[in-house]
Every structure is written in structure tokens, then in C-alpha cells.
Amino acid sequence: MGRKLPRASAGTRQMSSLQYVCGYLDFRWRKAFRKRMAMVGMVNLKGRNVKLRPASSEDIDARLSLGNHPEIIEMFGISLRDVKPLTRDGASRWLQRLIGNPNAWIIEVSNRLVGEIRLDNLDFRERRASMAVGIFDPQLLGQGIGSEAIRLVKHAFEHLRLHRIGIRVLSHNKRAIRAHEKCGFVVEGRECETAFVNDMWHDDGQPGLADTNLAAGSAVFLVL
Ligand SMILES: CC(C)(COP(=O)(O)OP(=O)(O)OC[C@H]1O[C@@H](n2cnc3c(N)ncnc32)[C@H](O)[C@@H]1OP(=O)(O)O)[C@@H](O)C(=O)NCCC(=O)NCCS
Numbered sequence: 001m002g003r004k005l006p007r008a009s010a011g012t013r014q015m016s017s018l019q020y021v022c023g024y025l026d027f028r029w030r031k032a033f034r035k036r037m038a039m040v041g042m043v044n045l046k047g048r049n050v051k052l053r054p055a056s057s058e059d060i061d062a063r064l065s066l067g068n069h070p071e072i073i074e075m076f077g078i079s080l081r082d083v084k085p086l087t088r089d090g091a092s093r094w095l096q097r098l099i100g101n102p103n104a105w106i107i108e109v110s111n112r113l114v115g116e117i118r119l120d121n122l123d124f125r126e127r128r129a130s131m132a133v134g135i136f137d138p139q140l141l142g143q144g145i146g147s148e149a150i151r152l153v154k155h156a157f158e159h160l161r162l163h164r165i166g167i168r169v170l171s172h173n174k175r176a177i178r179a180h181e182k183c184g185f186v187v188e189g190r191e192c193e194t195a196f197v198n199d200m201w202h203d204d205g206q207p208g209l210a211d212t213n214l215a216a217g218s219a220v221f222l223v224l
Pocket residue numbers: 071072073075076132133134135136140141142143144145146147148167168169173174175176177178179182
């Protein structure tokens with residue numbers, strides 16, 4: 001669904017040539033931006049220990065074997081009593097969501113699927129997006145995998161010409177907040193009592209990173 005070019009109108013409020021040219025350039029710029037957005041998730045990104053790659057139909061079994069661990073799912077704002085065992089159908093829906101997002105990657109360590117990382121809600125006018133990341137194996141938490149994946153996805157600033165990436169995270173999820181802070185994110189705000197988890201209201205923290213502060217927490221990476 002392409003956007004329509006602005007058209008000079010024959011009506012009373014005619015569009016000036018300058019407005020027309022600006023509209024046309026805006027249209028071309030947005031088109032190029034969307035093209036970049038559609039492509040960026042298709043690249044593999046490789047760090048020292050972590051590889052990010054697009055999801056494929058072969059990932060269902062690996063995802064299924066990792067299951068739904070309550071301590072991990074709870075950090076996404078789900079009450080413990082609502083955490084259900086992962087079914088093949090659930091794994092298949094997860095995969096479809098990932099494949100349907102051009103800016104989503106599987107996190108792989110030693111050729112093994114261990115998690116996912118995504119850019120969501122891309123806004124090409126404001127040049128911003130939100131980020132979500134999760135490691136599915138509780139044995140692998142706190143080993144630097146998440147922060148390495150986050151650093152790799154920071155390439156989106158350059159390749160998508162993003163201005164800012166924001167995340168929303170339970171404010172008591174100190175590990176996630178620290179992992180983002182290590183990559184240069186700064187907790188910019190806090191929304192009070194936004195998540196009702198385990199029969200209690202919890203606050204959300206809002207770490208963000210703008211391209212103006214990009215140098216902080218950066219890392220060298222290879223694009224394969
Ligand atoms: C969030 C997540 C992706 C981070 O990845 P990770 O590989 O576990 O994180 P890292 O090892 O890269 O960094 C974690 C940092 O937090 C620190 N940390 C761990 N537990 C902590 C705690 N309770 N309080 C404070 N800091 C803590 C670690 O020491 C480490 O910091 P350091 O390197 O300065 O010592 C991962 O933990 C995860 O998937 N968690 C479950 C889902 C989730 O919370 N997703 C985020 C929702 S937005």
C-alpha cells in the first residue's frame with residue numbers, strides 16, 4: 001500500500017510549487033525509509049558471542065524445547081498464575097509474529113536459539129521505535145547475552161536512521177534495566193502503577209536512547 005503523491009489542487013486553496021516539491025521529497029524520503037526498514041531485519045548481525053538472524057520455520061522445535069519459564073514470562077508483565085506451558089500452537093504463533101516483523105531477530109549463541117530481540121512500533125516520521133528482548137533459557141540470564149544483542153540492534157540507528165529507541169520495562173526488573181543501561185540507555189521516566197501483575201500494581205520504567213547519545217555503551221560488530 002503505497003502512499004499517494006500530493007496533488008496540486010484546482011480548488012480555492014491551491015498548493016504552491018514549493019509545497020508540492022516539499023510533499024514530493026517527503027514522500028520519496030518516507031518511501032526510502034520504509035524500504036530500509038523492511039530490509040534491516042533481514043541481515044545477520046554478529047557479535048563476539050551472539051549472533052542475530054531472522055527467524056525461520058525450523059525454529060519452532062528449538063523454541064518449544066525452551067518452554068515458558070515463569071521467572072522470565074513474569075518479567076513481561078504476566079502474572080504467574082497465567083503462565084501456561086508452551087504448546088506447539090503457541091510456538092508457531094510466536095514464530096509467525098517474528099517472521100511477520102522485518103525488524104525481529106532470533107538470538108543465537110553457539111548456533112543455538114536462546115532468545116529474541118525486536119524493534120516494534122517503528123514510526124518513520126518521528127524516526128523512533130520501541131525495543132523488546134528476551135532470553136528464554138533461565139540458565140543463560142545474566143551472562144552478557146542480552147546486552148550484546150541490544151548493542152547489535154543499535155545498528156538500527158545507522159541503518160534505519162532512527163533518532164530514538166525506547167523501551168518499557170517493569171521498574172523492579174533491575175536486570176533488564178541494567179542490561180539496557182550498559183548499552184547507553186538512560187531511564188528517562190517512570191509510569192506509576194501501569195502493570196497489574198500477581199495481584200499488585202507495578203510501575204513501568206522507561207529507558208530510552210537517542211542517536212545524540214549513541215556513543216555510550218557502543219560495541220564493534222560485524223554485519224555478515
Ligand atoms: C533482560 C534480559 C534480556 C537481559 O539479558 P541478560 O543477558 O540477562 O543481561 P546481561 O547479563 O547482559 O546484563 C545484566 C546486568 O544486570 C545485572 N543484574 C542482574 N540481576 C540484577 C539485579 N537483581 N539487580 C541489579 N542488577 C542485576 C547483571 O549483573 C548485569 O550487569 P553487569 O554486567 O554490570 O554485572 C534477560 O535478562 C531476559 O531475557 N530477562 C527476562 C525477560 C525480560 O526481562 N525482558 C525484558 C523486558 S523489556
